[in-house]
Amino acid sequence: MAFKLQINGQPHSIDADGDTPLLWVIRDVLGMTGTKFGCGQALCGACTVHVDGVATRSCVTPIDSLSESQITTIEALETLAHGKALQDAWIELDVPQCGYCQSGQLMSAAALLSDIEQPTDEDIDSAMSGNVCRCGTYQRIRAAIKLASA
């Protein structure tokens, strides 16, 4: 059967098994490749999207659980409350290296700032701990979140 999804404000009808992870629908079926595959087990956060404003690992989220939800991906980050500020801060501090994890980092950071406008180091650690960066950009991520929230 087809499943209805709302992604970045657009309705989509997806003909796939209900247990298909959202990540593959976004990337392979809809061709929106900004959301990344890293681990498939919710261990690295590269696939982070927002589901009703909550940072969610799309690699373990089946599409049959999402019919009533608003999904936001990195392609629409700019439309979120702190999205533009975060992108600007990321550019200002040249945060990314390989950049592969950064879509997920930014989506997690946007969810953090929508919950806590002025996060402490502890808030940042807590919100960003699930997002792995193998290039080791953590100190710039921390600084950029603070810059965006300033």
Place this chain on the structure above:
Amino acid sequence: MSTKIAAPRLNRRNFLKASAALGGGLIVSLGSVPTATLAATEFAPNAFIRIDRRGLVTLVMPQVEMGQGIYTAQAMLIAEELDVSLEEVRIEHAPVNEALYGHPMLGRQMTGGSTSIRAFWTPLRTAGATARTLLMQAAAKEWNVDVASCRTEQGFVVNPDGRTRRAYGELVDIAASLPIPPAESIALKQPSEFTLLGTSAKRLDTRGKTNGSLKYGIDASPPGTKIAAIAISPVLGGKPKSVNEPAALAIKGVRQVVITDDSVAVVADHTGAAKKGLEAAAIEWEDGPNGSMSQADILQQLEEQSQSAGGVARSEGDVSAALQSAAIRIDAVYQLPFLSHTAMEPMNCTVHIGENGCELWVGTQNLSSAKQATATVTGLPPENIIINNHIVGGGFGRRLEADGIAHAVKVAMQVKGPVKVIWSREEDIQHGYYRPYYYDRISGGIDTDGNPIAWSHRVAGSSIFARIAPAAMQNGVDPDGVEGAAHPPYKLPAIHVEFKQVEPQGVLTSWWRGVGPSHNIFVVESFIDELAAAAKSDPVEYRKRLLAENPRALAVLELAAEKAGWGEALPQGRGRGVAVQLAFGTYLAMVADVSVAEDGTVRVTRIVTAVDCGMTVNPDTIAAQMEGGALYGLTAALYGAITFKDGRVEQSNFDNYLPLRIEEAPHVETHIVRSAEAPGGIGEASTTAVFPAVTNAIFAATGKRVRTLPINPEELKAQ
């Protein structure tokens, strides 16, 4: 800003078509290229720069961007001499062509070993200066003035009258018709004239990495692409024994099951279906001869074979006699584990095999090997193979190997239309080319004054060069295997260094971030710390004494020690450790602060680096590489170990092959020494230094010497 990373060009034919479509343009090349070739809108050898009639400057990047900032740095080299704004250039990936884009130091078309700036410092500046010279000559010809009286200014040639100017785009047709001046006649800027080099220019690839628009290899999707999930034999040399194809094909969206010599792939409309199909296929494997291999076998082999002599890399003085006469002698065994790379972008490759050729979409550090591997699998002539390289989502040496490409091409041989083969994270971790396990025996002796009088180091482990370039082996010595060991920066009157090749059964080994020094700097800098402790000397003072004749090493050591506050008293359970190295042409000193908890948990709280990498291209990139490199090494020091049981890798994902996370990340400070020396490499330097800096700090905190990595908290528990 208008900077763009262009999609890679498809092939030579399209390249020509595209160039022609732009209505002419200037192609600058290095070396002696016939003028006729350049005057036409044709591809010319060694083309790094294209300028079209609109003035659009395209820079073709010979080295791949994998996070190290090379697209920005190499563009800066060209833009400095060409005199164009970095914000107005367009970056393009180089196509496969060793003749045009081969690495001046490594020969092949590859990116690795922290060599990109060292190798291309002069060629790319020469490319820029040659183009600028031709544009000035073109303007001088049009104005009928002496070229020496013209100057350039950010994309314009300025007339001696100071008012008239021509945009580069207006000059390309005349410039293209002029003879290329010989490279030796091209005057490069003096460092004092640099306006771009040495500045922290913003990276050119950041915006696309903040809005999801930048395409990695895994994002490539030529029309009609199917997705394949792959399972490779869990034991090296094994093969599929049984596959439940009907069960896989019954999964919605699954199109095909492909069986190769050592893998099974399920091809589907999307990855979700492909993975589900792969699971349904319930593959059973024939393990082959490596099925009983275990970690204990590997260690036993290393322990035994490291007892006999290897090839001699360096031998000066009478080490045996000096060890006999030493006031204090230390004999130690250091062990370093197999390491996976775990780049964030899992291995992947998209392949389309048509009637006459093969096209690939992939991010690779090694275009030469990629093409060779594809030709070998397909039997196609190399000229019928097109490779679209991409920005890489983390390399760390893993993508110098072409096994992922070969596996994908084998699958594609059986698939009609393009297929994207994606490895799961588990496949990525369990089918690596691992950093070798090293088992080093090292002995040293000090005299009554504490000075080292003997140093004997035998490296034992797998040889990467013996596999990929046997000709580089000399007298049984792998030059990479002893890099960082054969020539420590210290004054050592008697030194003997050997390499003993020991190849583990059923394990593939290769490069890792930091290559040879990633292991040797740990051993050397730990052992010099052992000698300092035996001499009851402060680790920094001891090193300074031995570096008196090595001013650049001494300078970075003194700077790092000063910035770190070396010598301050620290509370119980905390310690400060130091490491100094010359590796990749760069001098680096690092001081790490650690705290060790009662339960042995190690936390690194601060890292200070002082780096002398000669002339700098982009200081902020250097800082970024110091930060990222240190965290990459720290992750391995704390957690990294690939182990084997029944021929299989025991680790599988980020829950048992742990990455460092944000709450564990120390702040890394970078201090750059101003230098007029030739540029050194920076991509791997702090990765190699962090292992000993941290373990030496643990010794300072606990009195316990870490000789086996990864760091084991059990051994650091308070008594």
